[in-house]
Amino acid sequence: xxxxxYVDRMSQACREVIIFCKLNGIDFEEVHIDLSxxxxxxxxxxxINPIRQIPAIMDGRFKLxxxxxxxKYLACAFPRIADHxxxxxxxxxxxxxxxxxxxxxxxxxxxxxYTFYSVLAPTVGLPLNTKAAxxxxxxxxxxxxxxxxxWLQKKGRFLLGSDQPSIADLSLACEIMQxxxxxxxxxxxxxxxxxxxxxxxxxxxxxxxxxxEEVQSTLAGYKEKVQKQRxxxxxxxxxxxxKPVLQSNM
Amino acid sequence: xxxxxYVDRMSQACREVIIFCKLNGIDFEEVHIDLSxxxxxxxxxxxINPIRQIPAIMDGRFKLxxxxxxxKYLACAFPRIADHxxxxxxxxxxxxxxxxxxxxxxxxxxxxxYTFYSVLAPTVGLPLNTKAAxxxxxxxxxxxxxxxxxWLQKKGRFLLGSDQPSIADLSLACEIMQxxxxxxxxxxxxxxxxxxxxxxxxxxxxxxxxxxEEVQSTLAGYKEKVQKQRxxxxxxxxxxxxKPVLQSNM
Numbered sequence: 001x002x003x004x005x006y007v008d009r010m011s012q013a014c015r016e017v018i019i020f021c022k023l024n025g026i027d028f029e030e031v032h033i034d035l036s037x038x039x040x041x042x043x044x045x046x047x048i049n050p051i052r053q054i055p056a057i058m059d060g061r062f063k064l065x066x067x068x069x070x071x072k073y074l075a076c077a078f079p080r081i082a083d084h085x086x087x088x089x090x091x092x093x094x095x096x097x098x099x100x101x102x103x104x105x106x107x108x109x110x111x112x113x114y115t116f117y118s119v120l121a122p123t124v125g126l127p128l129n130t131k132a133a134x135x136x137x138x139x140x141x142x143x144x145x146x147x148x149x150x151w152l153q154k155k156g157r158f159l160l161g162s163d164q165p166s167i168a169d170l171s172l173a174c175e176i177m178q179x180x181x182x183x184x185x186x187x188x189x190x191x192x193x194x195x196x197x198x199x200x201x202x203x204x205x206x207x208x209x210x211x212x213e214e215v216q217s218t219l220a221g222y223k224e225k226v227q228k229q230r231x232x233x234x235x236x237x238x239x240x241x242x243k244p245v246l247q248s249n250m
Numbered sequence: 251x252x253x254x255x256y257v258d259r260m261s262q263a264c265r266e267v268i269i270f271c272k273l274n275g276i277d278f279e280e281v282h283i284d285l286s287x288x289x290x291x292x293x294x295x296x297x298i299n300p301i302r303q304i305p306a307i308m309d310g311r312f313k314l315x316x317x318x319x320x321x322k323y324l325a326c327a328f329p330r331i332a333d334h335x336x337x338x339x340x341x342x343x344x345x346x347x348x349x350x351x352x353x354x355x356x357x358x359x360x361x362x363x364y365t366f367y368s369v370l371a372p373t374v375g376l377p378l379n380t381k382a383a384x385x386x387x388x389x390x391x392x393x394x395x396x397x398x399x400x401w402l403q404k405k406g407r408f409l410l411g412s413d414q415p416s417i418a419d420l421s422l423a424c425e426i427m428q429x430x431x432x433x434x435x436x437x438x439x440x441x442x443x444x445x446x447x448x449x450x451x452x453x454x455x456x457x458x459x460x461x462x463e464e465v466q467s468t469l470a471g472y473k474e475k476v477q478k479q480r481x482x483x484x485x486x487x488x489x490x491x492x493k494p495v496l497q498s499n500m
Contacts, residue, residue, distance in 0.1 A: 101316035104354030
């Protein structure tokens with residue numbers, strides 16, 4: 001039976017699982033769980049993942065959720081996956097685990113992420129929140145500084161000084177590439193100071209070509225959607241002479 | 251060479267690593283990195299963990315940070331660690347990874363945690379923050395609801411329906427037991443509705459006796475410290491006739 005991925009490419013956690021499968025020739029069926037329609041809350045999806053989050057997978061009768069757990073499972077369960085993705089060596093694997101764990105502990109996640117509060121929230125029917133965006137931007141920049149000054153300090157193009165990418169490179173790159181949804185100016189302001197991070201992102205894109213960019217390109221569609229919503233709001237301001245309420249209390 | 255643990259028992263992430271070592275007879279030296287004195291920021295500690303967070307370990311010349319990564323490393327690197335902690339079986343391990351990943355993605359972490367904002371912040375020289383505490387309480391309660399309704403739904407006393415605890419039980423239990431720092435009333439308000447969680451916490455304490463309670467007991471000391479600080483502030487209010495500033499803008 002073909003592996004099923006329950007995903008929405010709007011989510012970076014979903015994109016990393018799709019990219020991993022494509023890069024490693026894992027055959028899969030993509031089941032779209034539309035976040036903008038809150039399909040992750042449907043009774044049907046509850047049968048797949050009672051936590052009602054995406055991504056999730058079904059491999060035969062085996063169901064699994066949480067993107068890092070899925071990546072590790074896929075790396076071990078499918079044949080001929082190159083060792084660099086999730087090294088069998090105890091020490092190398094421990095270091096990859098350390099980056100993955102650090103990623104989860106430190107990056108502002110899900111509805112707490114900078115792009116969600118500053119751009120994406122209206123696409124799932126929620127208001128923008130500039131205060132929360134400012135709070136998460138601060139955390140985001142601190143994480144970029146750690147990648148620049150710690151994880152990319154050694155020789156080698158990838159995290160931990162490796163010559164080939166691991167699932168930690170894939171996951172972190174997808175997290176950071178979420179910034180593609182921002183205006184060029186905003187993205188430059190946040191990423192510009194981190195030269196090593198920028199080079200590593202380029203190296204990662206190249207090493208994972210063409211699938212990384214292809215899956216990532218979904219963001220362009222969302223960017224357009226967001227721009228349209230902004231324009232509509234803009235015209236409403238002109239008509240009524242006052243700003244619409246965009247601030248939540250989260 | 252003896253394994254070195256760089257820890258402060260005030261942190262639940264540190265407590266889980268210490269408890270794991272004690273439960274499994276792993277000989278270790280406990281190096282106290284005093285968070286209240288910001289020793290994690292010292293140049294000496296930077297040599298151990300450039301990210302300047304605790305816990306970290308040094309096993310011979312091998313350095314590792316992040317508590318989940320450390321637990322997995324210890325479970326694999328040391329001999330005779332019982333399989334239930336971090337099962338070798340692909341499917342069982344994937345499920346444990348899923349809980350650990352969910353834990354990191356969903357629980358409000360570190361300085362974002364409820365107990366930090368509502369009680370502990372002054373012990374490291376930061377102000378209390380009732381708004382942030384309310385925000386993180388909401389997330390904390392949602393997590394407890396998921397443990398109650400998803401992770402503890404199957405037969406077996408432990409998470410995922412297991413008869414014996416895994417590192418996911420240890421880590422989540424330490425996270426939740428951080429609530430011990432609260433007043434009885436507050437703790438009862440948050441934990442009271444979750445009967446399965448309460449039973450699982452009891453089962454976890456019993457399965458990990460006496461080490462779980464012994465290491466956990468450090469919190470009692472902090473609770474006393476916090477109480478003294480509150481009393482001091484209380485007397486200041488009486489003397490000056492106005493409340494001290496306890497609110498930050500975080």
